[in-house]
Amino acid sequence: xxxDEAFRLAKxxxxxxxxxxxxxxxxxxxLVTQETxxxxxxxxxxxxxxNSSASxxxxxxQSSAQPVTLSSQTYNTQRYSQQQNTMEHISDSQxxxxxxxxxxxxxxxxxxxxxxxxLAYHHRRTQFLRSLLWTLHLAPSLVPGDxxxxxxxxxxxxxxxxxxxxxxxxxxxxxxxxPNDSLDWVADGExxxxxxxxxxRVVKDCxxxxxxxxxxxLQAGTxxxxxxxxxxxxxxxxxxxxxxxx
Amino acid sequence: xxxxSYYDIDDILAGQERVPCVLRxxxxxxxxxxxxxxxxxxxxxxxxxxxxxxxxLNEEDYVDMEVSPVFSKRANRMYAASPESIQLRAICQHFxxxxxxxxxxxxxxxxxxxxxxxxxxxxxxxxxxxxHNVEALDFVQGLDKTEARMLKLCQQAESAVAxxxxxxxxxxxxxxxxxx
Numbered sequence: 001x002x003x004d005e006a007f008r009l010a011k012x013x014x015x016x017x018x019x020x021x022x023x024x025x026x027x028x029x030x031l032v033t034q035e036t037x038x039x040x041x042x043x044x045x046x047x048x049x050x051n052s053s054a055s056x057x058x059x060x061x062q063s064s065a066q067p068v069t070l071s072s073q074t075y076n077t078q079r080y081s082q083q084q085n086t087m088e089h090i091s092d093s094q095x096x097x098x099x100x101x102x103x104x105x106x107x108x109x110x111x112x113x114x115x116x117x118x119l120a121y122h123h124r125r126t127q128f129l130r131s132l133l134w135t136l137h138l139a140p141s142l143v144p145g146d147x148x149x150x151x152x153x154x155x156x157x158x159x160x161x162x163x164x165x166x167x168x169x170x171x172x173x174x175x176x177x178x179p180n181d182s183l184d185w186v187a188d189g190e191x192x193x194x195x196x197x198x199x200x201r202v203v204k205d206c207x208x209x210x211x212x213x214x215x216x217x218l219q220a221g222t223x224x225x226x227x228x229x230x231x232x233x234x235x236x237x238x239x240x241x242x243x244x245x246x
Numbered sequence: 247x248x249x250x251s252y253y254d255i256d257d258i259l260a261g262q263e264r265v266p267c268v269l270r271x272x273x274x275x276x277x278x279x280x281x282x283x284x285x286x287x288x289x290x291x292x293x294x295x296x297x298x299x300x301x302x303l304n305e306e307d308y309v310d311m312e313v314s315p316v317f318s319k320r321a322n323r324m325y326a327a328s329p330e331s332i333q334l335r336a337i338c339q340h341f342x343x344x345x346x347x348x349x350x351x352x353x354x355x356x357x358x359x360x361x362x363x364x365x366x367x368x369x370x371x372x373x374x375x376x377x378h379n380v381e382a383l384d385f386v387q388g389l390d391k392t393e394a395r396m397l398k399l400c401q402q403a404e405s406a407v408a409x410x411x412x413x414x415x416x417x418x419x420x421x422x423x424x425x426x
Binding site for chain 1: 254298419
């Protein structure tokens with residue numbers, strides 16, 4: 001069936017959860033674009049054949065057979081329905097023209113459908129990428145390795161460019177909003193901070209980090225009481241574990 | 247008219263449901279995957295087309311679209327009789343989305359959808375609160391995609407409330423992406 005390849009892309013887009021994204025299906029995207037291009041050439045052929053038979057005067061409809069032109073991608077319904085008016089006296093050539101019209105309509109619909117599925121697939125994926133970046137505090141380096149292998153090169157570029165765009169904006173605006181100190185741009189917007197200092201246990205060895213109060217040595221198994229802003233990114237990637245002692 | 251987004255994946259998936267049609271012209275390319283251009287379906291043949299195709303071709307009178315068996319008169323009567331015991335996943339996985347799309351054309355459908363949804367969603371919410379037990383299992387397995395999403399949302403809300411009661415709501419967590 002004509003729209004099936006694009007439908008497979010739509011199903012893959014549905015599989016995207018906040019935790020998991022399937023690999024970028026380059027093969028499927030290529031198939032769909034190939035099919036779309038093929039359909040477009042077929043449509044042009046059929047329109048050309050309709051035009052040539054119209055100019056030879058073989059197609060006589062009650063409305064004048066104007067040469068059908070492909071203007072923009074808008075689907076002008078009236079042009080096609082003009083041909084349907086005289087269904088009682090249908091000659092063979094009219095039947096043939098009807099068939100071609102119907103076929104063209106079908107191809108055009110499939111073409112729009114393919115376009116929609118492609119766009120929705122990519123839109124969904126970039127949506128996922130953006131939310132991923134925000135949870136990772138806009139640091140492209142924090143993206144797990146196995147995840148980045150599932151992204152196409154363009155998507156990896158997208159991540160980097162998005163982070164860069166944000167930092168450019170922040171630099172441009174920060175000095176005006178908050179002249180004395182730096183603004184924590186990437187703090188979690190959905191979970192408002194409750195405490196200034198939090199208790200953490202170290203899961204994986206991080207070495208030493210520089211905090212406001214000096215250098216802290218983070219060794220596996222130790223517990224520390226530190227400023228939230230200093231270590232939030234380490235909690236996100238799992239090196240530290242937040243202990244709630246309420 | 248239901249507002250639908252161009253990029254909405256659920257809308258695209260629901261539009262793929264088939265409806266029976268009678269063709270008025272010969273059409274090519276409607277065969278199953280693999281037969282490609284070799285399949286040509288002739289005039290006055292019956293064929294099941296995906297809804298996105300059938301709807302637009304119906305406007306142009308290239309096909310005559312008929313109401314899908316999911317929303318036939320007999321089916322509608324069944325829905326009105328016992329909404330909670332019907333296995334929607336067996337009938338049509340995207341029941342509500344598909345019904346919304348069809349509802350633009352067939353006027354009785356929105357009413358059917360509404361009464362079904364109102365009755366079933368109460369049971370969904372109750373199931374979410376009680377946790378899964380054996381009787382609810384059949385019901386849960388018969389939900390369509392929309393209701394399943396509602397169930398998951400309810401369950402998440404329940405666990406969030408439980409977390410908050412145990413003062414665990416403000417714990418910073420490792421990003422779920424990283425652990426996958």
